[in-house]
Amino acid sequence: MMNSPLRIWHPFTNSLLDPAPLQVERAEGVYLYTKDGRQILDAISSWWVNLHGHANPRIAAAIAAQAKKLEHVILAGFTHDGAEELAARLRKWVAPELTHLFFSDDGSTAVEVALKIAVQHFSNQGRAEKHEIVALEHGYHGDTAGAMSVSGDSPFTEPFRGMRYPVHRVHSAYCYRCPVGLRRETCHIECVQQLESLLAERGDKIAAVIVEPLLQGAGGMITHPVEFLRMVRALCTQHEVLLIADEVLTGFGRTGKMVACDLAGVVPDLMCLSKGITGGFLAMGVTLCSDRVEAAFRSEDRMHTFYHGHSYTGNALACAAANASLQVFDDEPVFDRIATIARINAERLALLRGFHQVGETRQIGTIGAVELRAGDAGYLSAMRPKLYQFFLERGVLLRPLGNVVYVLPPYVISPEELHRVYDVIEEAIQTLL
Ligand SMILES: Cc1ncc(COP(=O)(O)O)c(C=O)c1O
Numbered sequence: 001m002m003n004s005p006l007r008i009w010h011p012f013t014n015s016l017l018d019p020a021p022l023q024v025e026r027a028e029g030v031y032l033y034t035k036d037g038r039q040i041l042d043a044i045s046s047w048w049v050n051l052h053g054h055a056n057p058r059i060a061a062a063i064a065a066q067a068k069k070l071e072h073v074i075l076a077g078f079t080h081d082g083a084e085e086l087a088a089r090l091r092k093w094v095a096p097e098l099t100h101l102f103f104s105d106d107g108s109t110a111v112e113v114a115l116k117i118a119v120q121h122f123s124n125q126g127r128a129e130k131h132e133i134v135a136l137e138h139g140y141h142g143d144t145a146g147a148m149s150v151s152g153d154s155p156f157t158e159p160f161r162g163m164r165y166p167v168h169r170v171h172s173a174y175c176y177r178c179p180v181g182l183r184r185e186t187c188h189i190e191c192v193q194q195l196e197s198l199l200a201e202r203g204d205k206i207a208a209v210i211v212e213p214l215l216q217g218a219g220g221m222i223t224h225p226v227e228f229l230r231m232v233r234a235l236c237t238q239h240e241v242l243l244i245a246d247e248v249l250t251g252f253g254r255t256g257k258m259v260a261c262d263l264a265g266v267v268p269d270l271m272c273l274s275k276g277i278t279g280g281f282l283a284m285g286v287t288l289c290s291d292r293v294e295a296a297f298r299s300e301d302r303m304h305t306f307y308h309g310h311s312y313t314g315n316a317l318a319c320a321a322a323n324a325s326l327q328v329f330d331d332e333p334v335f336d337r338i339a340t341i342a343r344i345n346a347e348r349l350a351l352l353r354g355f356h357q358v359g360e361t362r363q364i365g366t367i368g369a370v371e372l373r374a375g376d377a378g379y380l381s382a383m384r385p386k387l388y389q390f391f392l393e394r395g396v397l398l399r400p401l402g403n404v405v406y407v408l409p410p411y412v413i414s415p416e417e418l419h420r421v422y423d424v425i426e427e428a429i430q431t432l433l
Contacts, residue, residue, distance in 0.1 A: 023036070030409060030410050043408070044407075044408050053411075058324050059325055059328075065320070066082065072315050082320050085319070085323050095262075111246055116306070120306060124296040133209075134199075134209040138216050141248075149164040154379060168206070173224040180193075207242060208269075210244040211246065213250060219401075223363070229266050242269040246272045248274045256365030270289045273287075277325070279324065383432070387428055388400060398424075405425055409421070
């Protein structure tokens with residue numbers, strides 16, 4: 001025992017029920033290569049982070065060069081070229097109203113930062129009572145305590161009921177399972193009325209509404225009508241409540257635009273970005289906010305300072321990766337690749353709709369999802385492990401969210417490779433269900 005190595009405790013993994021992890025030796029483009037000689041097509045961008053392919057040589061070279069110059073420096077009292085360059089590059093891609101950028105470590109911490117900024121924004125103005133948060137059913141914002149509190153109830157949060165702080169949870173526009181029993185073809189987004197009433201009643205106590213704009217990811221790849229997001233925006237403005245757009249998943253082109261809010265023409269007060277920000281190479285989160293939000297922190301009172309920061313905040317290697325990834329957006333036809341993926345998604349999902357085992361298909365840009373009919377719908381659906389293994393045995397990495405199978409590939413996937421992924425999904429539906 002003394003000499004055996006520590007055993008790695010893998011995330012979202014049951015060490016008794018789940019198969020032993022596969023040992024990946026190297027990766028290139030859309031493929032992972034395992035020690036036992038397998039080649040696996042990564043159709044979920046390794047938990048939604050990879051944009052331009054694994055081991056992208058441009059990003060790899062940028063990190064290597066940066067490591068020889070400056071690996072990291074404390075960001076309080078100091079700054080560095082990479083961080084400044086990233087702030088300048090992001091300027092081009094987000095709404096002009098978003099003027100400030102706060103660095104953190106990952107998606108969860110970007111969310112924590114947004115929530116805390118929202119609450120302190122009001123407390124700094126002598127309105128400490130305006131600290132409550134509203135979130136959507138089926139949402140997912142991360143696994144840290146604050147992010148978990150604003151996420152929807154799920155098997156992920158169940159054991160932590162007691163430690164989640166209280167949040168108002170309102171309907172999501174989950175049209176397939178409409179929370180108010182209507183049909184999208186004839187409805188007027190009545191599901192938003194719950195938020196409307198809540199803000200009318202308690203708007204003076206509420207600091208922020210947090211949403212995953214247009215796509216709730218881990219909750220089941222649930223797409224929302226753009227009108228829903230626009231209505232949420234209008235209600236927040238009306239009641240002087242900040243809108244936090246968690247674009248951790250949707251950012252960096254996944255939905256067809258650089259950020260999902262652009263698809264709806266909505267500008268949030270705070271925006272969280274992570275995952276694809278470094279092209280999938282290194283962990284980094286950022287929270288953007290408007291000048292009006294930050295203005296409440298510009299004060300002669302030191303108690304109005306935002307006392308928050310992580311050790312690796314603004315890490316120089318992560319900044320180098322992010323800058324190189326954004327340079328790829330500038331130099332290469334990334335949005336053409338995105339459009340090709342979106343087109344194939346639409347074609348193949350249309351075919352899948354004809355299968356009786358398919359309840360609904362959903363798509364937003366590069367993300368395609370199939371909700372399978374299941375008596376035990378949800379993350380713990382018995383289908384999940386069977387589907388996962390089936391795909392893996394055919395050399396494709398897909399991690400269904402319970403009875404929802406989704407495709408979320410790196411943008412460098414070829415049309416043939418993407419068709420292959422859909423072929424395997426079709427085969428699974430015909431074989432297993
Ligand atoms: C919308 C959203 N927000 C936040 C997070 C949390 O990000 P991280 O896992 O990097 O902490 C995720 C992760 O899946 C996410 O999808």
